[in-house]
Amino acid sequence: MAYILNRNFKKDSRLKKNDILDVTIESLAFGGKGLLKIDGKALFVRNSLPGEKLRVKVIKSRSGFAEAIPLQTLTRSKYYVEPECSHFKYCGGCSLQNLKYEEQLVQKERQLKETIEHLGGVKDVEMEPIVPAPDVFHYRNKMEFSFSNKRWLTEEDEHKPKDFALGLHVPGNFEKVLDIDNCHLQSELSNRILNSVKESTQSEKLKAYDVRNHNGYLRYLVIRQSANTDDLLVNIVTKRDEPDKLKKVVEKLLIDCPEVTCVVNVINEGVASIAYGSKINLLHGDGNLHERIADVNLEIGPQEFLQTNTKAAELLYAKILDYADFSKDDDVFDLFSGVGSISLYIAPHVRSVTGFELLPEAVDSAGRNAASNGILNCKFISGDMRELFRDLDFVKKAHGIPDVIVLDPPRGGLHPSIPKRISQLKPSKVVYVSCNPASFARDLKLFAERGYKLKKLQAFDLFPHTPHAELVSLLEYEQK
Numbered sequence: 074m075a076y077i078l079n080r081n082f083k084k085d086s087r088l089k090k091n092d093i094l095d096v097t098i099e100s101l102a103f104g105g106k107g108l109l110k111i112d113g114k115a116l117f118v119r120n121s122l123p124g125e126k127l128r129v130k131v132i133k134s135r136s137g138f139a140e141a142i143p144l145q146t147l148t149r150s151k152y153y154v155e156p157e158c159s160h161f162k163y164c165g166g167c168s169l170q171n172l173k174y175e176e177q178l179v180q181k182e183r184q185l186k187e188t189i190e191h192l193g194g195v196k197d198v199e200m201e202p203i204v205p206a207p208d209v210f211h212y213r214n215k216m217e218f219s220f221s222n223k224r225w226l227t228e229e230d231e232h233k234p235k236d237f238a239l240g241l242h243v244p245g246n247f248e249k250v251l252d253i254d255n256c257h258l259q260s261e262l263s264n265r266i267l268n269s270v271k272e273s274t275q276s277e278k279l280k281a282y283d284v285r286n287h288n289g290y291l292r293y294l295v296i297r298q299s300a301n302t303d304d305l306l307v308n309i310v311t312k313r314d315e316p317d318k319l320k321k322v323v324e325k326l327l328i329d330c331p332e333v334t335c336v337v338n339v340i341n342e343g344v345a346s347i348a349y350g351s352k353i354n355l356l357h358g359d360g361n362l363h364e365r366i367a368d369v370n371l372e373i374g375p376q377e378f379l380q381t382n383t384k385a386a387e388l389l390y391a392k393i394l395d396y397a398d399f400s401k402d403d404d405v406f407d408l409f410s411g412v413g414s415i416s417l418y419i420a421p422h423v424r425s426v427t428g429f430e431l432l433p434e435a436v437d438s439a440g441r442n443a444a445s446n447g448i449l450n451c452k453f454i455s456g457d458m459r460e461l462f463r464d465l466d467f468v469k470k471a472h473g474i475p476d477v478i479v480l481d482p483p484r485g486g487l488h489p490s491i492p493k494r495i496s497q498l499k500p501s502k503v504v505y506v507s508c509n510p511a512s513f514a515r516d517l518k519l520f521a522e523r524g525y526k527l528k529k530l531q532a533f534d535l536f537p538h539t540p541h542a543e544l545v546s547l548l549e550y551e552q553k
Contacts, residue, residue: 074292088114088139089418095147098123101180103188103510105540106140106237109402116141122172123180128245152176156211163227165244167538169257178203178534181542185510185532192525193514194521202532204392207347207384207536214298214364215381217348217367218267220274220281220291221250228234239271239294247346248284254545258538260331263330266307269329270294273322282312284346290318292341293348295375301365302384306335306358308348308375314340316354319492323356334358337375349376361438366390369417371442377435378411380543382535389506389533390418391544396529397477397504400421406475406500408458408491413439419479420448426454429461458487460521462494472499480505486512489519496550503548508541519547525549 079498089110098107098121107121115138117127126148129141154234156170166511182203189198206212224230224238230252240253254271255264274291293310307326309319316338323336334359341350353360353375362373366387393415399405403423407416410428412435420426420443428451430436436455441471443451454461454472462468478500480487486509495503505526507513515528529547536542 088116088131088134090131090134092134093128093144094131094141095126095128096141098125098127098150101169101184101540103184103540112136112140118143120168121229122152124150138142148501157434159255160240160251160253163225163243163251164241164253166256166544168244168541170257170538174205174209174537178205178469181534181540182532184540185542185544186262188510189371189514189517189527191514192511193517193527195514195517195527198527198530201529202535203532203542204385204388206382206534206537207388210257211260212382212384212537213297214262214300214379214383215288216256216259216267216296217295218253218296219250220279220289220293221248222283222289225249225251227251234275237275239267239291245265256267259296260298261307262330263298266296266305266330266333267294268327270307270322271307272333273325277318277321279318279322287344288312290315297362297373297375299362299364302363303332304334304335304363305330306375307333308337308339309340310341310348310350312340312342314342314352314354316356319356327357331333335362339375366414367418369414369423369442370446371414371417372411372438372445373412374434375439376522377432377438379414380535385533385543389535389543390415392505392531392533392545393504394419394422395481396545397502399477403476404473406472406478406498408478408480410439410453411435411481413442413453415481416451416453416478417442417446417448423474423477424450426451427475430455431457434457458491462491465494465497468498473499477502477504479503482498482507483511484509484512487516487519492519492523496520496525499550501550505546505548506543508535508543508544510544513544513546516547520548524550524552 099109102108107118117140123319127143128145133140152173186198221238222236225243238250238252240251259264280289282292295308297306303358336356338354339350340352364371399422405423405426407428410416410430416426416428433455436453439453528549533543
């Protein structure tokens with residue numbers, strides 16, 4: 074139920090911009106906004122929780138939906154908890170930290186199910202219960218912080234410099250950064266690193282980057298900490314190739330945090346706001362992070378991908394094995410194989426694994442990882458998936474015909490040609506891992522058109538206190 078307070082609702086029940094309403098939030102939509110329906114029209118409310126009664130103001134109204142911001146909390150949600158983090162009010166890093174963790178799981182599972190049913194065209198999706206994260210705080214093995222010369226000033230920050238911040242972007246603001254001194258998603262050691270780098274870069278008077286004018290020196294601080302070894306890699310991303318400027322920063326870091334095993338300096342001279350670049354300067358250590366997942370030892374370069382929640386990823390990998398139900402005679406294709414973590418994990422259970430990956434440096438790492446683990450039945454191929462699978466006769470001749478294909482694509486999902494090519498190879502099973510239910514549902518529809526039916530599905534909460542989750546699915550080919 075909703076009541077419009079600033080005009081006569083009975084004469085015109087359509088939601089309009091600047092309407093003020095009293096509403097009760099029904100659930101969370103995909104992405105984390107509160108959701109309710111008014112005369113069949115969806116109203117999305119920022120920064121709200123299920124069961125919360127709010128006075129809100131409509132800021133956008135379209136034919137099928139409207140969006141509002143809260144003005145006043147009338148009744149708190151029964152699922153509300155006090156957030157642990159002092160930065161929660163301003164930071165968008167973990168927007169659900171004030172929602173009971175058990176309810177976070179309920180909402181994520183419902184969102185995933187509804188998204189797949191709505192966008193994937195699958196009726197009555199059956200899901201196994203969502204798997205909770207082993208740790209709900211301090212679980213991330215990688216955090217990326219931005220330097221900025223435009224600090225987001227809170228009430229507590231009025232006395233601090235306005236032209237320097239190291240932290241996370243404020244939601245909806247691409248240039249202003251909230252200065253962070255303690256992030257609950259990373260370890261206490263990583264927080265020590267964050268503060269050491271912040272202090273020394275300021276004392277050395279190194280300029281933070283300006284995203285509008287594209288000047289300044291410091292761009293990003295990336296901290297990567299292994300969960301199962303003692304490795305800890307620090308990456309300071311700069312605009313220019315001037316590593317000597319970081320000499321005292323690194324010296325202080327190794328004194329403050331002797332646990333750091335590797336420090337690199339990635340150069341990003343472009344305008345894109347990404348913590349990647351074309352050159353890497355080695356400032357300390359061997360230049361890589363070493364991690365172990367189950368019995369697989371991995372060497373990961375500073376710019377290479379690994380699931381950011383190692384303990385939860387181990388549970389997810391076990392589910393891949395469960396769903397695939399491999400035999401020792403299976404030949405497997407692993408698409409988007411990265412540094413080979415999934416390929417090497419499943420290798421002992423099959424005859425062969427061929428990994429396909431876009432980034433040549435990741436393919437090189439995967440090859441080294443196979444060799445260092447003594448795994449002989451894996452090979453890795455570099456290239457764009459659309460090009461690699463354009464000529465299927467060549468694929469079959471060079472790499473064989475797969476019995477099972479494992480997919481773990483980026484957030485955007487698959488190019489539309491890939492489900493078609495996979496279906497032409499006719500693997501009996503496809504195990505699809507996804508971090509985006511919308512792109513997964515779209516791809517699922519393409520697979521269904523080609524005879525693959527969703528058989529099993531389970532979500533894994535790799536990202537507590539955020540709206541995101543990971544899922545593993547099993548698709549099986551059914552002859553029409």
